[in-house]
Amino acid sequence: MILEQFPAIIVVAPLILSFVVNFVGWRNKGFCFPFVIIALSVSLVSAIGILYAVIKHGTIYYHLGGWNPPWGIEYVIDHLNAYVALIVTVIAFVVAIYSKRSIEQEIPGDRIPQLYALLLLNVTGLLGITVTGDLFNLYVLLEIASFSAYALIAIGEKGALIASFRYIVMGTIGACFYLIGVGFVYIMTGSLNMTDVGQLLPDLYYSKAILMAFTFLTIGVVIKMALFPLHAWLPDAYTHAPSAVSALIAPTMTKVGCYVLIRIIFFVFKPHYSIEIMPLTTILGWLAIIAMIVGSIYAIAQHDLKRMLAYSTVAQIGYIVMGIALANKAGLTGALLHILNEAFTKGCLFLVAGAIMYKMGMRDIYQFRYLFEKMPLTMIAFVIAAFSMVGIPPTCGFFSKLYLLLGAIDARHWIFVATLLISVVLNVVYFFNVIRHAYFKPSEAYAHDGGRPEKIAVDEVPLSMLAPIWFTAIGILITGIFSGKIVSTVIQFAIPKCFLGGG
Amino acid sequence: MIWQINLVLLSFAVIAALTAISVKDLLSAVVLLGAFSFFMCLLWTEMGAVDVAFTEAAVGAGVNTAFFIAAIYKTTRRTKD
Amino acid sequence: MIREHEDIVIQTVCRFFIPFMQAYGLYVLAHGHGSPGGGFQGGCILAASFILMTISYDLKEVKRRFSEKLNVLFCSLGVFIYAGTGLVCLLLGGNFLNYGKLSKILPTDPVMARYYGMAAIETGVQITVMAIMVSIFLNLVTAGKHEETVEEEDAGDNSK
Amino acid sequence: MLEIIVSKYNYWIFVFLLIIGLYSMMTKNNLMKKLIGMNIFQWAIILYFISIGAKRGGSVPIIPGGHGHGVQKIVVHATGYVNPLPHVLMLTAIVVGVATTGIALAILVRIYNSYGTLEEDEIMKELGK
Amino acid sequence: MTRKFVGILIAVIALIALMQGLKDLPKWADPNQPASIHVSPRYIEKGIEETGVPNIVTAVLADYRGYDTLFETAVIFTAGVAVMMLLRRSKR
Numbered sequence: 001m002i003l004e005q006f007p008a009i010i011v012v013a014p015l016i017l018s019f020v021v022n023f024v025g026w027r028n029k030g031f032c033f034p035f036v037i038i039a040l041s042v043s044l045v046s047a048i049g050i051l052y053a054v055i056k057h058g059t060i061y062y063h064l065g066g067w068n069p070p071w072g073i074e075y076v077i078d079h080l081n082a083y084v085a086l087i088v089t090v091i092a093f094v095v096a097i098y099s100k101r102s103i104e105q106e107i108p109g110d111r112i113p114q115l116y117a118l119l120l121l122n123v124t125g126l127l128g129i130t131v132t133g134d135l136f137n138l139y140v141l142l143e144i145a146s147f148s149a150y151a152l153i154a155i156g157e158k159g160a161l162i163a164s165f166r167y168i169v170m171g172t173i174g175a176c177f178y179l180i181g182v183g184f185v186y187i188m189t190g191s192l193n194m195t196d197v198g199q200l201l202p203d204l205y206y207s208k209a210i211l212m213a214f215t216f217l218t219i220g221v222v223i224k225m226a227l228f229p230l231h232a233w234l235p236d237a238y239t240h241a242p243s244a245v246s247a248l249i250a251p252t253m254t255k256v257g258c259y260v261l262i263r264i265i266f267f268v269f270k271p272h273y274s275i276e277i278m279p280l281t282t283i284l285g286w287l288a289i290i291a292m293i294v295g296s297i298y299a300i301a302q303h304d305l306k307r308m309l310a311y312s313t314v315a316q317i318g319y320i321v322m323g324i325a326l327a328n329k330a331g332l333t334g335a336l337l338h339i340l341n342e343a344f345t346k347g348c349l350f351l352v353a354g355a356i357m358y359k360m361g362m363r364d365i366y367q368f369r370y371l372f373e374k375m376p377l378t379m380i381a382f383v384i385a386a387f388s389m390v391g392i393p394p395t396c397g398f399f400s401k402l403y404l405l406l407g408a409i410d411a412r413h414w415i416f417v418a419t420l421l422i423s424v425v426l427n428v429v430y431f432f433n434v435i436r437h438a439y440f441k442p443s444e445a446y447a448h449d450g451g452r453p454e455k456i457a458v459d460e461v462p463l464s465m466l467a468p469i470w471f472t473a474i475g476i477l478i479t480g481i482f483s484g485k486i487v488s489t490v491i492q493f494a495i496p497k498c499f500l501g502g503g
Numbered sequence: 504m505i506w507q508i509n510l511v512l513l514s515f516a517v518i519a520a521l522t523a524i525s526v527k528d529l530l531s532a533v534v535l536l537g538a539f540s541f542f543m544c545l546l547w548t549e550m551g552a553v554d555v556a557f558t559e560a561a562v563g564a565g566v567n568t569a570f571f572i573a574a575i576y577k578t579t580r581r582t583k584d
Numbered sequence: 585m586i587r588e589h590e591d592i593v594i595q596t597v598c599r600f601f602i603p604f605m606q607a608y609g610l611y612v613l614a615h616g617h618g619s620p621g622g623g624f625q626g627g628c629i630l631a632a633s634f635i636l637m638t639i640s641y642d643l644k645e646v647k648r649r650f651s652e653k654l655n656v657l658f659c660s661l662g663v664f665i666y667a668g669t670g671l672v673c674l675l676l677g678g679n680f681l682n683y684g685k686l687s688k689i690l691p692t693d694p695v696m697a698r699y700y701g702m703a704a705i706e707t708g709v710q711i712t713v714m715a716i717m718v719s720i721f722l723n724l725v726t727a728g729k730h731e732e733t734v735e736e737e738d739a740g741d742n743s744k
Numbered sequence: 745m746l747e748i749i750v751s752k753y754n755y756w757i758f759v760f761l762l763i764i765g766l767y768s769m770m771t772k773n774n775l776m777k778k779l780i781g782m783n784i785f786q787w788a789i790i791l792y793f794i795s796i797g798a799k800r801g802g803s804v805p806i807i808p809g810g811h812g813h814g815v816q817k818i819v820v821h822a823t824g825y826v827n828p829l830p831h832v833l834m835l836t837a838i839v840v841g842v843a844t845t846g847i848a849l850a851i852l853v854r855i856y857n858s859y860g861t862l863e864e865d866e867i868m869k870e871l872g873k
Numbered sequence: 874m875t876r877k878f879v880g881i882l883i884a885v886i887a888l889i890a891l892m893q894g895l896k897d898l899p900k901w902a903d904p905n906q907p908a909s910i911h912v913s914p915r916y917i918e919k920g921i922e923e924t925g926v927p928n929i930v931t932a933v934l935a936d937y938r939g940y941d942t943l944f945e946t947a948v949i950f951t952a953g954v955a956v957m958m959l960l961r962r963s964k965r
Contacts, residue, residue: 005674008680012670015663020664022656022659023659063679064682065680065682065936066679070912071912071915071916073940110961110962111961114957118951121947121954137944140941140944140945147952150851151955151959154959155958155959158858161851162864162867162871165775169782172785173785176786179837180762186830187899187906187908188898188907190906190907192829192912208897210897211893212891215890513753513757521764524764524767524768524777533780536780536784547794550794550798551798551799552826554621554831555831555838556620558625561628561629561632562624562628562838562839566631566635566717566721566842569632570846571779571849573849574724574852574853575776576725577724577727577856584772584774616931617928618806618927619806619928620804620806620930659954660950663943663946663947696925698936699925699926702926702935705935705939705943706931715953716949723850723956727857752901755901763888766884766887767881770880770884771880797908798901799909800903802904805929805930806928807921807927807929808927809927820921822914825917828913828917828930829913829933835934836942839945843948
């Protein structure tokens with residue numbers, strides 16, 4: 001019986017425990033952390049259970065309140081949902097373990113209970129977005145995720161407040177555009193259920209109102225996922241947030257945005273519409289390659305590690321959107337695999353950035369001298385993640401980029417192929433920059449303080465921070481090695497049926 | 504639904520909105536925003552959405568304005584635009 | 585909005601009005617099933633009564649009647665009632681929020697069980713909305729320095 | 745053309761209010777003014793949804809005849825009542841709007857405490873950008 | 874100045890786009906528009922029979938789409954916790 005209820009439990013468990021955390025934390029701060037872990041463990045178990053059930057029995061339909069769609073709200077969980085939900089819960093669980101020490105250092109003590117409550121609410125929102133099958137419910141959950149993100153970012157260092165305010169303005173415009181899109185869909189079809197709307201829309205494809213609905217929905221989601229021309233809020237927000245918060249939000253939030261984009265342009269609106277009638281995929285493709293190049297170039301110019309990673313996120317969103325825009329089997333496989341890769345890799349990188357902040361108190365890349373001797377394990381994890389970002393074979397990044405490349409070749413988009421290769425080179429440049437400063441002999445200009453100290457003691461971060469870093473690092477390798485298995489069991493079923501035949 | 508009342512209320516709402524964003528004093532702008540919100544509330548009563556109008560009167564014109572005024576009390580009412 | 589001097593007219597009028605506002609807030613909740621109204625509206629009206637109390641009296645008075653610990657409890661309690669009702673339905677064998685299953689523990693048929701289930705969640709909504717609105721307003725109006733302000737005023741009173 | 749304007753004037757006003765809000769959110773220098781624009785923007789969308797729900801000849805969606813036991817036999821025709829679904833959606837949207845305002849105002853109060861101003865260009869100057 | 878220009882440009886683009894979209898909408902307050910005939914008649918006609926609540930808005934809010942309302946309350950809760958975290962300072 002409990003197996004059938006997993007779709008509700010996965011969302012409700014963190015929600016209910018966030019109330020408990022808020023209240024219990026008022027009495028005693030020490031009780032917060034165990035509750036967070038309990039909530040996320042329940043979600044993790046449910047996510048695994050859901051993925052198992054979906055692989056075993058196919059799509060799950062869960063009717064909330066016992067009302068049939070389109071009257072009530074329905075959860076539709078297919079391979080795509082289950083896959084993204086599992087990624088989100090795993091990252092959230094790992095970051096929650098990590099956050100204990102990191103938050104204690106960065107945040108004033110009396111704010112910790114509220115911070116944990118907001119962390120859980122953010123996870124609630126993200127999981128809700130991934131499992132829901134109702135357009136308006138998605139809006140409400142998007143707002144929960146965004147609100148908690150605004151507050152979590154605003155609690156960071158100097159400059160975080162104004163970054164957060166800009167994020168509020170941009171995020172509200174995005175959410176409201178999404179809402180206008182929902183309004184247009186509702187006035188034309190009379191329904192809010194995604195499956196129902198998907199069935200009603202084909203008769204209306206040549207109406208201008210539907211075109212507007214599609215445009216506004218897409219712009220709203222694109223603002224939330226920070227694709228190139230609308231990415232302005234992202235770098236500041238991710239730079240100034242507390243490190244545990246960046247490590248939670250950066251890997252999950254934009255990826256969930258990508259999921260919503262896939263859901264809207266290929267499931268609510270059919271591929272026939274978004275590729276042929278309104279050539280959205282073409283536009284997205286060009287924006288994506290600009291994002292890849294511009295994000296990477298900006299990342300090279302940064303000397304703040306977190307800001308560099310934030311711009312790198314912009315570039316990686318470009319990769320995922322490019323895979324979506326290619327709209328063929330290999331391209332979409334690459335995009336979905338890259339969501340997994342990017343979640344683990346960005347998670348690992350931001351966790352490492354947090355660990356460096358924790359021990360060194362700074363993030364300036366040019367001051368990373370002797371870091372390899374000081375924090376060897378952390379930096380090895382960093383190198384693995386950097387390899388994955390660049391795309392060196394045993395890691396997951398290699399396979400996702402390979403699929404993207406195959407997709408681009410399949411679609412005969414030679415400019416995309418060229419851009420992909422150029423951006424790989426740019427990735428090498430900015431990650432190698434970090435490794436060079438941390439490992440190799442520093443250049444003369446920065447060695448003014450009189451050569452190498454006698455002996456550098458190994459000074460690692462505590463185990464509760466090191467274990468999550470290594471979990472993500474090993475995750476990168478494992479997902480890389482078993483990527484064929486992941487594609488054959490999950491991803492190939494997550495791609496819309498019409499792309500499978502053509503190859 | 505009476506279109507004459509509807510039109511009058513809509514034009515009042517537009518005027519209130521325009522003045523709210525153009526007036527050079529934040530407290531006046533906020534009070535005008537409350538007026539805008541109240542015109543919206545009347546408009547929705549007129550369209551048959553009594554529940555939304557009630558919520559708007561309590562939340563939008565009441566609590567929201569109180570929040571704004573509280574924040575202005577703690578910050579400043581000076582503005583350049 | 586923390587008053588320096590007391591104004592007898594305002595305080596008398598407000599002392600007269602505040603109980604009526606609170607009664608009206610509860611009325612709106614109770615009649616939400618048959619007339620416009622419900623948890624949000626009622627909660628906002630209750631919150632407005634406390635906001636009026638802050639404006640006419642001072643912060644100390646509000647905190648005496650609605651202490652901060654109670655506020656934090658209410659914030660969580662309301663949503664907990666809502667989600668808890670859903671969970672009870674889930675444990676009784678229905679889907680989440682399927683109030684019809686409450687007829688197994690309530691002495692009514694499924695239709696009326698839905699009626700009472702809705703009443704329960706509206707109550708939860710009202711409690712949360714009231715507590716949160718008051719909390720947001722108090723935090724904004726003092727910029728977060730509740731206790732220090734009260735202490736300073738206390739100190740000032742003692743010195744006089 | 746005139747017929748399009750006259751028959752949908754509610755939607756036209758919605759567009760106008762939306763543009764006012766959007767313009768104010770993007771070009772105003774004062775952060776509080778941006779927030780006021782944001783409120784107008786959100787309420788314009790609510791106006792749009794309520795306009796969807798309106799129905800000529802429809803009355804308030806409350807069925808007369810008391811409540812509780814024994815009212816289940818009443819026969820109701822959908823054409824007599826306005827569409828309740830947009831109202832429900834907009835109750836949620838109003839609350840979301842107030843919540844946004846609350847968080848944004850809290851951030852504004854903190855911005856004022858740290859920078860002493862609410863003008864965006866002055867804050868940027870202070871941050872050294 | 875450039876920001877003002879960009880703002881006006883975006884506003885005008887949005888205006889033109891929305892105007893294009895409005896042309897194909899059903900007339901205002903049309904009883905036969907799709908929004909009024911597809912999903913909502915069931916709420917009005919069966920609402921009181923299935924839930925016993927005469928105020929249909931409450932019935933839809935709390936029962937048919939009760940899940941939305943749960944998260945709406947959670948939104949309020951999020952805002953409250955956020956403001957508490959951002960502003961509240963305890964005694965040292």
